[in-house]
Amino acid sequence: RADPPISAVGVALPAAVDPAGRVTAWPGRPAWTGLDVGARLRALFPGAAVRWADDGDVAALAEAERAGARSAVYLGVGTGVGGGAVLDGRPLHGCEAGHLVVDRSARDERCDCGRFGCVQAAASGPAILRRAARLRGSPVPFSGLRDGLADGARWAAAALEPAWDALAAAVTGLGELLRPEIAVIGGGVTAGLPGFTEAVAERVAGYARPGHAPPSVRPAALGALSSLHGALLLAEREEARSDRTG
Template identity: 30%
Template sequence: MADTVGDLVLAVDVGGGTTKGEITDVDGVVLAAATIETPYGEPAFEAIDGLGTRLLNELPPAVSDQVTRAAVILPGLVDPEQAVAVFSSNLGWRNVKVGSRFADSWGMPVLIDHDVTVAGWAESRFGAGRGVDDVCVLILGTGISGTLSVGGRLVRGPAGQSGVAQTGEFGHIPVRYRDGLPCPCGNVGCVETVASGPAIARAYAGRTGREITGADVVFAALDTDPEARAVVADAVDALAAGLLGVLHASCPELIVLGGGLAGAGTVLTDALHTRLTELLRVIPVPRVTLGQFGIRAGLIGAAELARSGSLL
């Protein structure tokens, strides 16, 4: 290891199943990394603290001292300004005041932000959307959300009284008003009830009577199974319908797909582009591509957030 590494940051990406942490230099070289299971409830914050401390302790003191900034990105509802984890249904926390907890423990400034917002920002600014001013990033997995960048700037709602600056709840755009399934958000027929990973698996099981482990099984069967093709076509139709208002309002040049479902590859990007071509009449059809960073988008975004201090 070189005597001087320079501009080191600590990034932590907290997920519903696992929490990942990395210490990287300015070129993205990983000097220390670890993944742990995310505990349920407030013990998750003890685990985050311990993970960061563990990574710092893995480096020689002369190198560890060069880690001077950090960022932690959280799922659910997040108040970045007050450093509050407002709500996570999957992890069972509500109004947890993170405050300066990590900063005091790690001895450096620590920014708190929303995981999908930061991952989408990373893809649009540094990844698959680099050099494109108007980009929509969709993170497709257990839920569906994402970001929208217009004129090279991330569109982010005002924090308001709650302090929560939400972005890109694409999955809760209703597209099946009359005959749709109820959504946990309280609405009916949201995009997530048709096009999320669990929704695709559930629809396939309902049509075939086969219980499957996940949507990847459905995508893998596309070449041979007409039921799989029907389920995926329905999911793509719902996703395209949910995007129509966003596309007409902002005219993005590029749509980037990330998250677990993006593992389906060009089968998904081609199908979505084809359906949008069928639906759009008065605006250009955006290109559709896969994210560059894959499941590391959140970590890469958190590291860049720590370095820059803001999502600009």
């Protein structure tokens, strides 16, 4: 039991959760489909204000707040590609940016969702490493990819180019729809590869059309912890709301 007692809890989930708190889809943990996350959290933290949200949504929220932006899109590159958007300071719930179809001709990598051509199918960490292994002819750990990129190895850049292209296409499409002030590229893969965000930004600039500036592309100010900071924001906001409603 915590002393002092926990007053609010925020949780970031890489899953689709309905408003009642039940998991409707979680490709990485299919056995958790149907789990009542809300009830479990309330049982774990009795008396606390509890709130949960998609990890991409809360990462976008945290990065927007850190940047002082009222609107933002976020793409987090790790074991998958999560994403979210913030408009007028509020998360745009259900924005699955990692599942935007950006390559209709793709047939080499199938996304976890079952489709070909998703951003995640091209840009997730595992997809990048599989591509690197095919190009190099042997398994490539993440550290090997990082070293290869630093050494200027052609296979390393070639493994990353489809990821950069997919992310740039996603940022461009989201920019046309939402007109965000900033586009943030985060996640563990991004944080571990110097120059990753700059490569995406260069491609986004190449997609710009006359009279319409693309969003400012930047690395995550919170590094690989954007979702964690976003969960804390959720907890703070839920606590404030509970205090107002009594």
